[in-house]
Amino acid sequence: MQNLDLRPLSLGEILDRTFTLYKNNFVLFAGISMIPQLLVLAFQMIQVFFMKMPQMPVPPHAPPVISQWQATGEGLTGLLSGLWLGLLLGIVGAIIYIAALLLSNGATVLAVSELYLGRTITVSESLRRVRGSVLSLFVLALLTGLACVAGFILLIVPGFYIACRLAVSVPATVIEDLNATDAMSRSFDLTKDFAGRAFLIYLLYVVLLYSAMGLLQMPFIFGLFIARNDPNMLRFWTALMQIGGFAAGVLVTPVITIATSLFYYDLRVRKEAFDLQIMMGGADKPFPGSSGGVPSMLS
Incomplete structure (x- = not known):
């Protein structure tokens, strides 16, 4: 990333450099x-x-023997067992997804940082070096989620505001090796007067994500509807839909992480003369500020 000069950037420049x-x-x-x-x-x-794929409801004109079989306790027991199994697998899947997402986001931030400072890094090295931060990132995600939920309870707008003020907490955790509460405080300090930029970055990400999901999943959703009475085809179209969602996530998720990482560095250039720190060889040193604790949303 040697071709990028260290100076305060406009939002358009941050996004342009993100995609570049x-x-x-x-x-x-x-x-x-x-x-x-x-x-x-x-x-x-x-x-x-x-x-087991879910069965479609029995139509009113179905033969009596079919309706009677589906009304038996055996059918109901099988349905309940499937629901409980689905719930259990859903919980396990959510845990796997959160862990994977945290690892991916942290590794992306680390890669952006290395490229920003003119170094090179590989996929395996990024993932390996960020493993030690996964627990801090998990606590950070939990506290950030609770803070945003509390804000949404207060008439929605404060929730968006808190999310925007915490936009650079992940880069602060990974790059400065801060714990969760210190990273949140650090993010609040850096994003003061710049929450609007964070909101527009989030908005762009949402538009890109849902556009990609619509493009890569919608055809398969139509296939699901057409094959609703064929369990084998339901599996086929569901698998394709999951693959489409996977592709959309892989392609779009790096955009928000790269953008917030560049936003983090831009804020440091603006508020802490980070460009001078690099010239003096102090870019690798964690910022000594941050008093710890979660500040008020009005700070």
């Missing part, structure tokens, strides 16, 4: 995003091919 960095290092960022999420895709495929 992503394009020039596509294999690196897509690889980081893909490897952990392959575990999630594998779990989804197990669900699709080894769980």
Whole structure:
């Protein structure tokens, strides 16, 4: 990333450099995003091919013998067993997804940091070096979620505001090796007066994600509807839909992480003369500020 000069950037420049960095290092960022999420895709495929597909409701004109069989206790027991199994697998899948997402996001932030400072890094090295931060990232995700939920309870708008003020907490955790509460405080300090930029970055990510999901999943959703009475075809179209969602996530997720990482560095250039720190060789040193604790949303 030697071609990027260190100076305060406009939002347009941050986004332009986000896509330039992503394009020039596509294999690196897509690889980081893909490897952990392959575990999630594998779990989804197990669900699709080894769980009993749901049966469609019996139409009013169905033969009496079919209606009577589906009304028996055996059919109800099988349905309840399937629901409990689906719930259990869903919980396990959510845990796997969260762990994969945290690992992927942390590794992407680390890769952006290395490229930003003119170094090189590989997919395996990024994932390996960020493993020690996964617990801090998990606590950070939990606290951030609770803070945003509390904000949404207060008439929705505060929830968006808190999310925007915490936009660079993940880069602060990974790059400065801060714990969760210190990273949240650090993010609040850096994003003061810049929450609007964070909101627009989030908005762009949502638009890109749902556009990609619509493009890569919608045809298979139509296939699901057409094959609703054929369990084998239901499995086939469901598998394709899951693969489409996987591809959308792998392709789009790096955008938000790269953008927030560049946003983090831009804020440091603006508020802490980070460009001078690099010139003096102090770029690798964690910022000594941050008093710890979660500040007020009005700070």
